[in-house]
Amino acid sequence: MKPKRTAYEIVWKILDYCKAPRRLTNVMQSCNLNTPTAKKYLDLLIFKQMLSMNDENYKTTKEGLKYLELIEEVYLRLFH
């Protein structure tokens, strides 16, 4: 029943969830992703320095928070 998400919305979900350090399995469950898709997004976000990885835990960086702020502003403004 959940509507389909765009890649940018999936990135938002991952970064929002990883505000606290999270493991890969938790990210997959929370964001409803399979392993290859989750790894594809996580690798991209680490490459863009929006996520950092420490002891197999992923955490959103300052760069990631900037993305969150931008996308939240766009979506919230639609109903403001």
Next chain:
Amino acid sequence: MVLEMPDDVLRKAIFETELLALVVTSSLTLSMFLIADATIGLTVENYGLTLTVLRAFELVSAVTWLVFSVSMFREINWLRKTHYRIFFLRKSEELDEKQKKSETTELVMNMIGFYRDNYLKFTVVMTLAIGVSFLIVMTVTFLLFTGSMSLWVAVFRWAVNAFMLMIASVLYVYIHRSWRRKLLKVKEAEKKLSEMLGGPVEA
């Protein structure tokens, strides 16, 4: 400027979902009414092949409209459930400001996803309904002038189909203006987001 008013956004999103629920409920009723009208028309009326074919079109478009309305009704109810969960969590003060903002953003994303999934389907069904009802109004006028239909039957048919035409047109204009505007704004913002991610990303 960073928005700090998810409460306001939440209220508006809830209002829009309730409005949609109302629209879809009337859409369900109207499509069932049309199925009944087309079925009665097909079985009772005998005004020649043209009107029979139009009645068959009316029946097909009404059934399509009903199927579409049922699926939309289920999706809207899912949206309502998520909205009320957040609304009550907010009321019971179980969410801090950051969580409130995240939950509200997710809720808005769900609504945009709903618009994205249903915009084209909705436009097609409404165009079909507008086209069929317009053709029926024209055919009834023609039958009246050729003397094949009595004035009172024609007035009844005009009233029924003009009502359908009006509702379908209002829904079409509302969806086209409101949903399309929001979807275009998101599409525009995606350019900026893709720049941050170093290029377009496919889901």
